[in-house]
Amino acid sequence: MVILPDRRKSARNPSLDDALIRFDDLSLCCVVRDITEDGAALWADQHSELPDRFTLIIPPSKTCLCSVVWRKGGWVGVKFVTE
DSSP states (O other), X not given: OOOOOOOOSSOOEEEXXXXXXXXXXXXXEEEEEEEOSSXXXXXXXXGGGOOXXXXXXXXXXXXXXXXXXXXXTXXXXXXXXXX
8 A cells, every 4th residue: 555645735624614616607515625724625516617716715704716736526626826
């Protein structure tokens, strides 16, 4: 068995927060499964419709611009980016 090193710069925090993905004039529901200072793993049933960049809204007050890093099944890995 090969164990790959964890390349995250900050600690992963498990989560089950409902969130909203927004792009163009569309909004899709998702679940934030884990989150770090730099990115997150999301579960989104309609992940194939997601563009490479979108806004993630985690109520009540967190809004992040995201860039997709990977996709697998219903999972989407994103990193938080600035303009």
